[in-house]
Amino acid sequence: MPNTKEIASYAETSARQLKIKKYDIYGSAVDETSVKVDQGEPKQVKASNRSSVIVRVWNEDNTMGVTSTTSVDPNGIELALKTAYEASFFGVKENTPDFSPESGAPTADIPNDKAPQAPVSQLIEKLIVTEKELIAAHPAIKGVPYNGLSQRDIDRFYLNSEGALRDEARSYASIYLYSKTEEEGKKPRSAGAFKISRDLEHLDIDGCLQEAAEKTISHLNYQKIKTGKYRVVFSAEAFLSLLGAFSNLFNAQSILDKQSLSTxxxxxxxxxxxxxxxxxxxxxxxxxxxxxxxxxxxxxxxxxxxxxxxxxxxxxxxxxxxxxxxxxxxxxxxxxxxxxxxxxxHVISGTSAEQSYSLDDADKVILVDELTALHAGVNALQGSFSLPFDGWLVEKGKKTSIDSATIAGDFLEVLKSIIFVEQEAELTPGGVCPRVWVEGLSVTGE
Structure with a gap:
């Protein structure tokens, strides 16, 4: 991809020739390499280099047109500006988008830290070894059907006709492992783990392996749970899943569209x-x-x-x-x-709790590790949810895996029923969050 100053230069030249006075351009490019393995053999090796550019143009009547392109050379930008200008005459006349008043304000001083990408052979080798060690962690673990090791470079930029110009670049590497068990007379059990880092060298592959193994083994001995009301502890991932499912609570666009739990x-x-x-x-x-x-x-x-x-x-x-x-x-x-x-x-504890709780001595408490079927079991406009989950029943500090249960409730009631927020936070793809204790949630088992 050309650098941002070059794109700004020929965008300005093209706009002047087309007599376009107001425009902005946002773009990103992703260079990604990922591998998957199956029983010690490479299953999939994928490399991609993709870009996406959004061009917006305002006409003399201040209505706006939008187009997208994958070409950031002079011809591609000129065509995009021309197309967006033509589309602007069909743009909305109410609440027309405009430049951000802060599009020229200083951004945070975070260094661009792209790391060199490791060769594909190294990714495959590391993942094959990791898969082998995970399968060897317990005789019941027969495979790791879902796995992946990837590295990604991202470049982003924004510019507009008022002189705003900014760009940034990032690199990161990630791994996920999702293992599956097979035991005679028992249901297959599965569990997974995910880790992310700024580069492959610092990626905690061993930590991901250990977490996936421990979770999988902990689900081998499972039992049904009786339907009823329980004190529930949400893992970081589970609580952030709920928070994300009801993000309309904070979304100003959803609020203005009357598609939110808030006003x-x-x-x-x-x-x-x-x-x-x-x-x-x-x-x-x-x-x-x-x-x-x-x-x-x-x-x-x-x-x-x-x-x-x-x-x-x-x-x-x-x-x-x-x-x-x-x-x-x-x-x-x-x-x-x-x-x-x-x-x-970023979720943290607020005011100090009068009483603290610990899973080490908890009794008849459900630890929810992961919520599933969020696309089907959430009514974001009513605030209700009914979701299958993976987790454990904790009795006198001992964890027993739960077989086939769902948890249901009202998200706003969940927020009000929080009785404890732990201090130790966990990093997930969606944020940083500690475990959150909630009183009196409905769980359906047998």
Whole structure:
């Protein structure tokens, strides 16, 4: 990909020739290599280099047109500008998107740290060894049907006709392992683990292997659970899955579209237990794929969503911020329509709990490790969910795997029923979060 200054230069030249006065361009390029293995043999080796560029143009009537392209050479940019200009005459006339007022503001000073990619042969070798060790961890583990080791380079840029110009580059490597057991007279059991790092050298492959093995082995001895109300402990991944499923709670675009559990007047309401605080923090030091600006060029930042149980802020694009008389938060994605999405959740304890809890001596407590079927079991507009889960029943500190159960509830009630937020946090692909204890959730078993 040409560098951002080159793209800006020939975009400006083309715009001048086309008599286009107002435009912006956002683009990204991904260079990725990934491998999968099966029983000691390479199953899939994939290398891809893909780019995506969004061009927006405003005409003299200030209506906007959008087009996308994969070509960032002078001819590709000129054609995209021309196409977007022609489309602008069919653009919406109400709440027309505009430049972010912060598209030229300074971004966080995070160094561009692209790492050299390791050869494919090294990826295959490492993954074959890891698969072999995971299968050898227990006689019941017969395979690792889902696995992958990948490395990715990402370049992003934003520029506009008012002189905004920014770019960044990142690298990261990741591994996932999902093993499966087979035992006579028993159901197959599965469990997985995922790790991510800035480069292959520092990727915790052994940690991923150990976590996958421990979880898989812990599910071998399973039992049915009686239907009823239980005290539930959500793992970091499970709680963030729920938080993501009901992210319309914080999404200003969803609120304006009346597709949210919140309204503009909800700010300041006590929506959760005072024991919990939630942030959207793209710049968190543990966020391997941190982004310093969004699709509109707005700098990303730490946004307090829930503070000691109180709904504190919404996530905004420049358009939603203007309509709600506030500032954009760096959560916009541009395209045919500007959308809003969270970057990276950071969940911490709020006010100090009067009583602390520990799984080491817990009794009749359910530990939910992973929620599944989120696409089918969540009603985001009503706040309700009913989801199958993987987890354990904890009795006097001893964990026993649960066979085929679902957990159900109302998300806002879950937030209000939090009785403890642990101190030790865990890094997941979606954020950083500790285990969260919730009182009185409905579990359906036998």
């Amino acid at each position: 503009p007047e909800s700010l300041g309401e006590q929506i959760a237990s005072p024991l919990i605080s939630v942030y959207d923090d793209a710049l968190h030091p543990d966020n391997i794929s941190a982004e310093t600006f969004d699709g509109e060029g707005t700098p990303t930042r730490r946004v307090p969503l829930i503070t000691d149980g109180v709904l504190t802020s919404f996530l905004h694009s420049s358009g939603t911020a203007k309509r709600l008389n506030t500032q954009p938060t760096g959560n916009a994605n541009i395209g045919a329509k500007v959308t809003v999405s969270p970057n990276f959740y």
